[in-house]
Amino acid sequence: MKPILLFLLVVMIAVSCKKDKALEHEIAKLKSDVQIERFDRLFAQVTANKLPDIKRAYPFMFSEKYPDSFWLAKTKDTLQIQLFNEVDKVFANIEDTEIEIESLFNHIKYYFPEFSPPRIITTTNDVDHRNRIIVTDTITVIALDSYLGSTHEFYGGIANFLKANLNKAQIVVDLANEYAKKYTYHPERKTLLDEMIYFGKLLYFKDVMVPFKTEAERIGYTEAQLNWAITNESYIWRFLVSRELLFSTDSKLPRRFINPAPFSKFYLEGVDADSPGRLGQYIGWQIVRAYMEQNDASLKDMLIKNTEDIFNNSKFKPRK
Known part of the structure; x- marks a missing residue:
């Protein structure tokens, strides 16, 4: 059974890569001719x-x-x-x-x-x-x-x-x-989750518009910082959920997890110093990606969806 599943996965990836190449070929034909x-x-x-x-x-x-x-x-x-x-x-x-x-x-x-x-x-x-x-x-x-x-x-x-x-x-x-x-349209951003989804939209836009740049470049991380975020994705999510921060309107939260900073502020020794800043943006990015994978939505539609629509229909699960 396992070899069959592996074969199917390889076929799916190959088909997906072929579609991506075909799409990029169509886009390249537009020739904006920048001077x-x-x-x-x-x-x-x-x-x-x-x-x-x-x-x-x-x-x-x-x-x-x-x-x-x-x-x-x-x-x-x-x-x-x-x-x-x-x-x-x-x-x-x-x-x-x-x-x-x-x-x-x-x-x-x-x-x-x-x-x-x-x-x-x-x-x-x-x-x-x-x-x-x-x-x-x-x-x-x-x-x-x-x-x-x-x-x-x-x-x-x-x-x-x-x-x-x-x-x-x-x-x-x-x-x-x-x-x-x-x-990107987003109503007034009141909660931490509002901020996360908003910046997640911006990052997903860059996924689509500059696919020739690395994920690290799109979010402005080093490869090491991106790897830290990926490795600790589940921990970050549990921290935000367990402390009921997602729907909090505490004005200090964007400074801790959204705004440019040398590190994110969990206020935990041994975590803060190692973490990159803007981890709230990173998690918002993964939520928006999950939403686009789970729903038949166009880029235009997603960019005007509100926080609740995206979050509730994303079925987001962090990587372990």
């Missing part, structure tokens, strides 16, 4: 004569409250020049990022046919890593100085858990996350 506009380079080389032209081409990049003299002085600032040079080193060639963004846009277009790819414009923003990508309907701005690599000297004053993902490979993941927020 990244290097405003960062244009601005670094601007002169008094060229400034009016660049302002006409990119009016949204220049605040009207500053005169031309301000922008010209900025290009001559020593720190700004160093910033431009470092960005130019890391992003001498941006073609790989362009290809990844094109794949992301192809996927969004497949699931949301009304989607129209925006202009992609790169800039620098004085390492304001909390606002490294801005997305509108027609324009997306990416601050490349927030993706120079986690060990870069510019990030010396940033906490390790925050700078861990300030690298080139995360650009398309962060961009996918911004689009996930645009397409």
